[in-house]
Amino acid sequence: xxxxxxxxxxxxxxxxxxxxxxxxxxxxxxxxxxxNFAQGGMAVLSAYIAWALNGLxxxxxxxxxxxxxxSFFLGAVIERYxxxxxxxxxxxxxxxxxxxxxTLITGFCAWIWTYNNRLFxxxxxxxxxxxxxxxxxxxxxxxxxxxxxxxxxxxxLFLGTKLGLALRAVAINPASAAFSGVNVGRNLMIxxxxxxxxxAVAGVLVAPQLTLTPGMMDSALVYALAACILGxxxxxxxxxxxxxxxxxxxxxAAVYVPFIGHDLKIAVPFILIFVVLFLRxxxxxxxxxxxxx
Amino acid sequence: xxxxxDLSNRSPLLERPWVRWAVIGLVIVLMIVLxxxxxxxxxxxxxxxxxxxxxxxxLNVVMGYTGQVSLGQIFFVGVGAYVTAxxxxxxxxxxxxxxxxxxxxAVIGLVIxxxxxxxxxxxIAMVTIALPIIGVPLAKRLSDFTGGSQGTSARFSGAPEWxxxxxxxxxxxxxxxxxxxxxxxxxxxxxxxxGRAFAIVKGNEAVxxxxxxxxxxxxxxxxxxxxxxxxxxxxxxxxxxxxxSPETLHFGHSIELLASMVIGGAGSxxxxxxxxxWYVLLPQVTNLIDPNITAMLQGAILxxxxxxxxxxxxxxxxxxxxxxxxxxxxxxxxxxxxxxxxDAAASVAGSSTVGDALGAPSTPSPPPPTTQSxxxxxxxx
Numbered sequence: 001x002x003x004x005x006x007x008x009x010x011x012x013x014x015x016x017x018x019x020x021x022x023x024x025x026x027x028x029x030x031x032x033x034x035x036n037f038a039q040g041g042m043a044v045l046s047a048y049i050a051w052a053l054n055g056l057x058x059x060x061x062x063x064x065x066x067x068x069x070x071s072f073f074l075g076a077v078i079e080r081y082x083x084x085x086x087x088x089x090x091x092x093x094x095x096x097x098x099x100x101x102x103t104l105i106t107g108f109c110a111w112i113w114t115y116n117n118r119l120f121x122x123x124x125x126x127x128x129x130x131x132x133x134x135x136x137x138x139x140x141x142x143x144x145x146x147x148x149x150x151x152x153x154x155x156x157l158f159l160g161t162k163l164g165l166a167l168r169a170v171a172i173n174p175a176s177a178a179f180s181g182v183n184v185g186r187n188l189m190i191x192x193x194x195x196x197x198x199x200a201v202a203g204v205l206v207a208p209q210l211t212l213t214p215g216m217m218d219s220a221l222v223y224a225l226a227a228c229i230l231g232x233x234x235x236x237x238x239x240x241x242x243x244x245x246x247x248x249x250x251x252x253a254a255v256y257v258p259f260i261g262h263d264l265k266i267a268v269p270f271i272l273i274f275v276v277l278f279l280r281x282x283x284x285x286x287x288x289x290x291x292x293x
Numbered sequence: 294x295x296x297x298x299d300l301s302n303r304s305p306l307l308e309r310p311w312v313r314w315a316v317i318g319l320v321i322v323l324m325i326v327l328x329x330x331x332x333x334x335x336x337x338x339x340x341x342x343x344x345x346x347x348x349x350x351x352l353n354v355v356m357g358y359t360g361q362v363s364l365g366q367i368f369f370v371g372v373g374a375y376v377t378a379x380x381x382x383x384x385x386x387x388x389x390x391x392x393x394x395x396x397x398x399a400v401i402g403l404v405i406x407x408x409x410x411x412x413x414x415x416x417i418a419m420v421t422i423a424l425p426i427i428g429v430p431l432a433k434r435l436s437d438f439t440g441g442s443q444g445t446s447a448r449f450s451g452a453p454e455w456x457x458x459x460x461x462x463x464x465x466x467x468x469x470x471x472x473x474x475x476x477x478x479x480x481x482x483x484x485x486x487x488g489r490a491f492a493i494v495k496g497n498e499a500v501x502x503x504x505x506x507x508x509x510x511x512x513x514x515x516x517x518x519x520x521x522x523x524x525x526x527x528x529x530x531x532x533x534x535x536x537x538s539p540e541t542l543h544f545g546h547s548i549e550l551l552a553s554m555v556i557g558g559a560g561s562x563x564x565x566x567x568x569x570x571w572y573v574l575l576p577q578v579t580n581l582i583d584p585n586i587t588a589m590l591q592g593a594i595l596x597x598x599x600x601x602x603x604x605x606x607x608x609x610x611x612x613x614x615x616x617x618x619x620x621x622x623x624x625x626x627x628x629x630x631x632x633x634x635x636d637a638a639a640s641v642a643g644s645s646t647v648g649d650a651l652g653a654p655s656t657p658s659p660p661p662p663t664t665q666s667x668x669x670x671x672x673x674x
Contacts (some may be wrong), residue, residue, distance in 0.1 A: 010345045035415045037422070082596070093599065095362050095418055096555055100595035104550055107589025115584065218544055222426050226417040229412065263430040270423050 006134035013140035015247020016147035020099045020202035021217070021224035022231070022239040023151065024195035029233050030171040031191035032079075032087045034094040039199050040221030042078075042106035044214060046071040046200030048109055048209045051120055060121055068200045076189040076194025083192070084185070088174075109214040120207035143205045149239060150201055154194070168192055219266055223247075226269035230276060246272070324473070328465040336461040338573060340533040343468035344526055346569025347475050349554045350562070351522030356551070357560035358483050359515035360495030365405075365424030366550050369520045370396040371542035373527020375432070375439050377539055381447035392472075394528040395521050402520025410512040417516070428542040447531055467532050475525050478565025480562050482518070493514055518535065545588070552595045558605030567606045594606045 021039055023184045028036045050067035065178040082101065086094040169177040170187040178184045181204050203217065210216050223243035227246055229237030247273065250265040260268065328336055352366045373394040380390035409420040432439045439445060452463030483489060490511050498508040531537065553572040558564020561625040579587040603609060 035419065037418075038589060061393070085600070090358050090360075091415060092356070092362050093603070095415060096551070097596065098600055099364070099548060100592050100599065102592070103552065103588055104592030104596060107586070107592050111583075111585045111589050124407060140629055152583070215545075219426055222423050225422060229419055252569045261434075264434060266430070270420070270427065273420065274408050 001136075002133035002144050004252075005132050005135075006136060007255060008248050009131070009134065009136050011248030011249070011251035012200050012244055013143045015244040016144050017202045017206050017220060018147060018223040018247060019149065019229050019243035020036055020147050020205075021220055022227040022243050023154065023236060024198040024202075025224055025228050026233055026236050026239050027191055027195045027198070027244075029228075031167070031188055032083065032094075033081075034087070034091055034098065034130045035097065035225075035228075037221070038078075038101035038105060039195065039224070040217030041109075042071065042075065042196050043103040043199035043203035043206075043217050043220075044212075045074070045111055045203075047120065047203035047212055048113055050200075051118060051207070052113075052205050054121065058170070060113070060123065064123070067204065071196040071200035072193040073223050076193040078196075079189050080185070081213045083177070084188070085157070087188070104215045113212075113214070118212040120204070120212045122208035123204070130193050133139050136174070139208070146201065146205060147254075150198065154236075155198035156196075163190070222266065223269060226273060229273055230269070305560030311586075315583035324469045327470045328462040328469075333459065333461045336465045337533070338577075340461070340465045340468045342573045343465075343472040344569075345550070345553070345572040346531045347472050347529060347568045348523060348526035348550055349557060349568035349572065350476060350479055350565035351519040351526065351564050352550055352554045353559065353561070353568075353599070354479060354483065354491075354522065355515045355519035357558075358488060358555065358563070359512060360492040361410075361512055362415065362551075363421045363515065363516070363519065364418055364547050364551065365421030366519065366523055367544075367547040368421075368428045368542055369402060369523025370527045370530060371425075371428060371432070371537065372398045372401060372523035374530045374537040375527075375542060376524070377442075377528045377531040378445045378447040379438055381449045381531070384443070386447060391528055393487065395524040398524035398527065399406050399517055399521035402523075403517045406513040406516035410509050410516065417512075422544075422547075424549045425542050426546040429539045432539040432542060440538070443537055444540070445534060446536040448535050450532040450535065464533050468529050471529060472526065475522060476562060476565075479522065480519075483562070486512075487514070549591060555595060556598050556605055561605065561607045564605050564607035571606075594623050 021043065024039050025036060028034065028039070039245060046067050049070055050060075050064045053066055058066070071225070078101065082157075083094070083097065086097050122139055124139045126139050129138060129141075130136075156164075166182045166191065167188050169180070169182055170184050170191070176185050198211035201219070206220060207216065220230055224243065227239045227243035229240035230246070231240070234237075246269045250268040253260045253268045254262050254265040327339075330482075331339070347369050348366060351369070352363060355361050355363045355366075376394045376397045377390055380393055381387070383630035385393075389637070405420065405424070409417045412420075433442045450464050451460050452458040452469060454461060456601065458466075483491065490501075491508050493504060493506050494508045494511045501508045502512075549567075549572060554565070556566025556571050557566070576587050579590055598605060602612070604612070
């Protein structure tokens with residue numbers, strides 16, 4: 001029983017990281033209707049920035065905060081000067097643009113910092129605590145709490161502030177939002193900036209576990225995309241629940257299903273997707289979209 | 294529809310049948326003579342280009358012609374290569390091995406597409422990105438078939454005694470033969486009835502449905518054919534490289550294939566060939582400067598191409614011609630061919646007002662690279 005609880009809590013912790021990336025993807029998708037495949041790459045870049053600042057002697061927490069702020073502006077700039085030309089156009093082209101961006105950013109990290117693994121210091125102490133007979137690392141718990149806090153903040157921003165209202169208006173109908181005096185362009189930039197911030201948080205939380213490499217977030221991105229399919233892109237809560245579900249299920253499957261094991265657990269969300277697809281094509285929480293000619 | 298725009302873009306000389314036949318004849322003669330003349334390294338490089346041109350061609354069927362972003366093409370190449378290696382090492386007849394190397398990826402592709410195409414939109418991209426990422430650990434796990442992380446090699450493509458050829462010449466002939474047939478069959482496919490159905494599905498799924506063209510069925514069909522062509526590429530991979538390992542399936546290679554397709558020219562047969570050239574030659578060139586910049590350069594060039602040359606390298610000649618013509622009529626730098634079609638599709642979808650409200654440049658957005666830009670000289674290949 002102890003192992004089981006431990007697996008569940010560790011699963012929630014890694015699931016939280018997928019959830020952060022998935023939320024970033026949903027945020028961008030709601031605002032612009034495209035899937036940003038560069039989200040993982042942007043998170044890696046943020047983590048490298050934090051690492052480099054920390055290397056210059058800046059305390060870790062400050063370095064991370066600085067990286068988060070820089071990420072916000074990077075995200076906004078990318079939206080303004082790169083993505084905007086392809087928004088609302090053919091979604092396939094826009095996706096290829098984000099894939100090009102992913103290659104560019106990953107390549108950039110590799111060029112500056114090489115493909116060698118870098119040790120990233122952990123925000124949380126490497127201690128463990130006992131809960132209900134399970135040994136749980138403070139890092140897992142901390143990761144979980146930080147991501148939940150981010151989600152609550154985001155929710156508060158969307159539901160409780162004027163900026164949140166404007167962002168939602170742009171997401172739902174950019175044309176009407178523009179007619180009612182909302183600056184659509186600026187809100188899109190803010191949306192991308194916030195998505196980059198979420199990615200940056202995910203990046204610095206996952207970097208101590210995986211060590212920092214340019215391809216660090218590749219599989220996390222795959223999990224996040226799987227969570228988006230499972231949860232339905234129109235439902236932020238849905239993708240978070242799906243990400244947690246994936247995190248827990250893959251952890252359990254890795255231990256309790258012999259064939260899957262640790263290396264094949266990435267297949268778990270996709271087996272889940274296949275099952276869900278045949279039962280509920282719109283995702284677990286999504287609504288069915290009606291297409292009109 | 295495509296044929297009409299083709300005619301207006303092609304120079305009159307190339308339209309004459311005898312010129313076309315002469316060009317085809319010349320290409321065939323070159324394909325027979327060149328392997329005998331060129332040094333070994335050049336032959337090997339051309340053979341590699343052939344391998345990856347076929348892989349890009351498969352990606353073009355699903356993405357360039359049908360408008361589904363696939364990030365998993367390298368997975369099917371890898372499966373084809375593994376099936377070939379396994380069959381050869383088990384001493385099966387080589388024709389049987391080839392058929393299996395086509396069929397196994399096709400069946401896997403069919404199953405995946407049956408599920409993924411139900412979601413529509415970008416879900417295919419989101420599902421297929423998982424293929425190479427699951428493929429690598431899977432290939433390591435199934436070590437009885439794949440040789441684990443050591444990989445597996447199969448030497449079956451040495452030149453037979455009676456030919457008197459060197460191995461590299463023989464391999465290049467195999468690539469020319471199988472690759473050439475694949476290119477010809479694919480060209481006929483995308484020019485014919487199925488190609489028109491693909492184009493309608495790509496243009497607007499709702500319209501396709503109302504015309505009686507099932508988007509689901511044709512998306513699944515295109516994905517399956519792309520997987521099959523990926524398998525052909527995998528077979529050729531073993532012919533030329535004779536060794537495969539989980540590294541073959543690496544996620545990065547899938548991205549490179551996609552970049553090569555867009556840079557070569559999406560929705561174009563000749564563009565697939567250029568994509569293969571790009572895939573093989575870019576790393577060779579950048580390795581001379583600094584191996585670490587390859588990925589960055591690939592990404593940067595992909596973005597630049599999307600910005601200024603949405604039709605890919607293959608659209609360069611028609612762009613120049615158009616520039617020259619437009620300079621006379623005072624309409625500088627019109628978008629590359631296919632813009633009108635993209636425009637029409639946009640107005641059907643009713644989204645043209647949104648762009649204005651966004652404060653985006655009020656000119657119609659540049660035609661996406663995946664828009665069927667009429668390949669001006671596909672008939673040559």
